[in-house]
Amino acid sequence: xxxxxxxxxxxxxxxxxxxxxFLSERADFVVRFSGGNNAGHTVINDKGEFALHLVxxxxxxxxxxxxxxxxxxxxxxxxxxxxxxxxSRGVDxxxxxxxxxxxxxxxxxxxxxxxxxxxxxxxxxxxxxxxxGPAYVDKTARAGIRIGDLLDAPYLxxxxxxxxxxxxxxxxxxxxxxxxxxxxxxxQCLEYGTKLQxxxxxxxxxxxxxxxxxxxxxxxxxQGALLDLDHGTYPFVTSSSVSxxxxxxxxxxxxxxxxxxxxIFKAYSTRVGAGPMATELNNATGEHIRxxxxxxxxxxxxxxxxxxxxxxxxxxxxxxxxxxxxxxxxLDVLDGMPSVQICVAYEVDGKRYDRFxxxxxxxxxxxxxxxxxxxxxxxxxxxxDLDQLPKEARAYVDRIQEIIGCPIDLISTGPKRxxxxxxxxxxxxxxxx
Ligand code: IMP
Numbered sequence: 001x002x003x004x005x006x007x008x009x010x011x012x013x014x015x016x017x018x019x020x021x022f023l024s025e026r027a028d029f030v031v032r033f034s035g036g037n038n039a040g041h042t043v044i045n046d047k048g049e050f051a052l053h054l055v056x057x058x059x060x061x062x063x064x065x066x067x068x069x070x071x072x073x074x075x076x077x078x079x080x081x082x083x084x085x086x087x088s089r090g091v092d093x094x095x096x097x098x099x100x101x102x103x104x105x106x107x108x109x110x111x112x113x114x115x116x117x118x119x120x121x122x123x124x125x126x127x128x129x130x131x132x133g134p135a136y137v138d139k140t141a142r143a144g145i146r147i148g149d150l151l152d153a154p155y156l157x158x159x160x161x162x163x164x165x166x167x168x169x170x171x172x173x174x175x176x177x178x179x180x181x182x183x184x185x186x187x188q189c190l191e192y193g194t195k196l197q198x199x200x201x202x203x204x205x206x207x208x209x210x211x212x213x214x215x216x217x218x219x220x221x222x223q224g225a226l227l228d229l230d231h232g233t234y235p236f237v238t239s240s241s242v243s244x245x246x247x248x249x250x251x252x253x254x255x256x257x258x259x260x261x262x263x264i265f266k267a268y269s270t271r272v273g274a275g276p277m278a279t280e281l282n283n284a285t286g287e288h289i290r291x292x293x294x295x296x297x298x299x300x301x302x303x304x305x306x307x308x309x310x311x312x313x314x315x316x317x318x319x320x321x322x323x324x325x326x327x328x329x330x331l332d333v334l335d336g337m338p339s340v341q342i343c344v345a346y347e348v349d350g351k352r353y354d355r356f357x358x359x360x361x362x363x364x365x366x367x368x369x370x371x372x373x374x375x376x377x378x379x380x381x382x383x384x385d386l387d388q389l390p391k392e393a394r395a396y397v398d399r400i401q402e403i404i405g406c407p408i409d410l411i412s413t414g415p416k417r418x419x420x421x422x423x424x425x426x427x428x429x430x431x432x433x
Contacts, residue, residue, distance in 0.1 A: 110131035
């Protein structure tokens with residue numbers, strides 16, 4: 001019966017790839033339910049280092065079925081490239097399945113994403129430029145093309161003919177850009193359909209049947225709760241529901257199927273793109289953390305903004321997701337710092353806010369109320385036993401646990417699979433057959 005939700009609890013890039021890979025060992029299915037190739041999930045294993053964008057991180061475990069669910073938006077060219085790259089490095093991708101209901105990111109979506117960002121000027125969101133927003137716009141406007149449509153030539157032609165006519169009006173009249181060539185796009189879509197056909201199926205039924213059989217399903221979140229379309233720092237968010245509710249709608253499973261909801265928190269904060277970030281460190285400390293952690297985007301290569309752990313945002317994230325447990329990643333990055341700080345409240349216009357303010361203007365003006373704690377000299381890098389953590393690092397973890405209000409069950413102390421402290425197994429052992 002159980003499904004386990006893995007949710008980015010901050011602004012993405014918390015290290016979900018490693019955690020999903022780690023948990024996949026005990027799972028039968030690993031499912032992406034939202035976002036697209038704006039995501040970049042890094043996995044390091046015995047085959048090397050991989051940056052996954054669309055393919056679920058379960059792909060490295062041959063016993064796992066890796067599912068791209070209906071709530072995902074799929075750029076077929078990017079997906080085929082990713083599959084080829086994995087295969088060329090000896091990763092078997094035959095366990096991949098793609099929902100016929102997943103929407104297609106078309107070349108005009110990518111073009112519009114870039115044109116819209118340019119037009120926003122200094123109010124640009126800092127999107128990944130992968131066409132994600134425009135693809136979700138079309139889905140909501142009922143003007144989308146779905147993966148299943150790529151397998152049905154007459155239907156595809158009919159849909160594309162009307163959609164491309166509308167897109168070309170926008171491209172040429174609003175942005176004075178070149179129009180899309182319908183015939184070329186149609187042929188490219190048919191080619192994508194032929195190449196992807198073997199993976200495409202009704203995944204909702206497969207996952208539902210697997211849950212009925214008592215198999216274990218890991219729901220692999222993308223981005224982070226503070227980028228959630230409804231609950232994040234709007235308008236500086238992504239265009240999908242990345243929180244746990246999005247797992248239910250983006251896959252088609254009822255909430256009571258989900259046994260645990262695991263929030264992935266980084267030991268400090270990072271953010272890519274524009275938008276409020278109260279604990280941002282625009283100084284040598286931020287630079288130090290960025291360089292030690294190599295905080296550069298796995299998708300765009302952009303330098304990530306860095307800041308102290310934001311307890312106010314973390315508590316908001318816990319509230320909207322109902323985390324039953326948490327994973328704390330990249331603790332080792334803070335090794336050797338004389339002191340570390342945690343944001344416990346915001347101050348806006350002289351007033352203290354203990355809860356996440358909902359108005360964007362307040363958020364933008366928020367300054368952090370920081371609590372200082374001792375750093376630690378003895379490194380935590382590679383530690384696998386809780387008792388081996390220096391007492392200052394343990395105190396830091398305990399304080400974060402207190403703030404987020406749920407147990408930290410796993411602490412990641414390095415990028416490799418085994419560099420983790422299991423406080424309590426998140427996915428229990430399978431019952432004896
Ligand atoms: P979009 O999802 O490309 O439309 O970008 C919207 C915002 O979400 C931008 O600030 C991006 O930098 C951010 N974003 C999207 N995907 C990720 C991710 O996987 N990690 C971190 N930030 C992301």
